Amino acid sequence: MSSIQDFLKLQGQTNQNPYLIEVEKSKGIYIYDKSGKAYMDMIAGVAVNNIGHCHPKVIAALKNQIDNYLHVMVYGEFIQDSQLNFAKKLTSLLPESLNCVYTVNSGTEANEAALKLVKRVTGRTELVSFRGSYHGSTHGSMAVSGNEIKKQAFRPLLPDVRFLQFNSREDLEQITTKTAGVIIETVQGDAGVRVPRQEFLKALREKCTEVGALLIFDEIQCGMGRAGKMFAFEKFNVVPDILTLGKALGGGMAIGALVSSSKNLYEFTYNPMLGHITTFGGHPVVCASALACLEVMETEIDFNEVERLGKLLEDLIKINSEIKEIRRIGMMFAFDMESFERVERVVKKCLEKGLISFWFLSHPYSFRLSPPLTITEGEIRKAAQIILDSIEETRL
Secondary structure, X not given: OOHXXXXXXXXXXXXXXXXXXXXXEEEXXXXXXXXXXXXXEOOHHHHOOOOOEOOHHHHHHHHHHHHHOOOOOOOOOOOOHHHHHHHHHXXXXXXXXXXXXXXXXXXXXXXXXXXXXXXXXXXOOEEEEEOOOOOOOXXXXXXXXXXXXXXXXXXXXXXXXXXXXXXXXXHHHHOOOOEEEEEEEXXXXXXXXXXXXXXXXXXXXXXXXXXXXXXXXEOOOOOOOOOOOOOHHHHOOOOOOEEEEOHHHHOOOOOEEXXXXXXXXXXXXXXXXXXXXXXXXXXXXXXXXXXXXXHHHHHHOOHHHHHHHHHHHHHHHOOOOOOOEEEEEOOEEEEEOOOHHXXXXXXXXXXXXXXXXXXXXXXXXXXXXXXXXXXXXXXXXXXXXXXXXXXXXXXX
8 A cells, every 4th residue: 555545544634635745854945755856835834834844953952852851741840941941032022911921732722721711811701703713623713713614513612702803993892891802813814814904903902901801812823923023913013911822933843822921821720720731731842942943033034034025926926917916914925816726726736846835724716825934035036936837837
């Protein structure tokens, strides 16, 4: 039996048409298959490998921690340097009100913990989210996600969830003293890169403060430099009560983080104790990788260059008449075409030509790009040409 047959038989599948690249290794912006073919990873593992694949500082940090110890105890019981140093670095990059970190296994778990935390702090039950949102695939995170097609087979989900229109100031009046918390992607990813208006986010912050609801910014996809700042909320000068992170935070390792005030997070310690608990959250090896990733982001990533190269890629591709609209912030892109079928042909042709693009679960008329922030101008121009050639070669 071939490895592809084994893969399809032995591993649970998420869709009927996986890419089926047999990965041998990865480095920088490239993934190499077992035949030696190189693929430009213009998706970065869906906004995970923001500093590229196998950054040497991340690899060194991983090897150093592995030589010392692996898992020793459930999160929160032992003092471990990699966890503590990671928390110190992360909070040093954030506003003073976001001064405490609860490290978990994934972005979805960070959102699950955030939903629990707003209920625990406020004593309220209502959760507010936005249409078009995506916050994860577990029951709680799915309950506050906006894609009804993806949710209908798994109901009942969490009760007392209200959905508002993204970017609608009028809808914010539905946030009341019954609302425990409001969760919003600072930039909506799965909806096709929907960027909020400054005045909308400012009004949302003010409304939450007015009624005593906690504001959660989900930056699992749009954070960690993806939007052109270390954290996307820096683009809008609006600070949440709770920040959730994941994806790129680990430098290629699986991690999530719930960040809030130490006062808020202390609520998990009593009535009941162990209000949130995780066995492998804060794994020392993963925290070592995350710390290295943050240090690379802080010292090696020029966000002005991220913006310049993001704009360059947008300008190079928009010349094609089949691109109906481009939505971009930093290096987070959605390219609209006339139909899902058209997008599918382009994505498949790019793959044949050695470039990995992708689509959106909730916006099938677009293809997405989220390249590593370490990409060079030469690589941007090469990628744009492959995409333009793929569009031309797949015209009917």
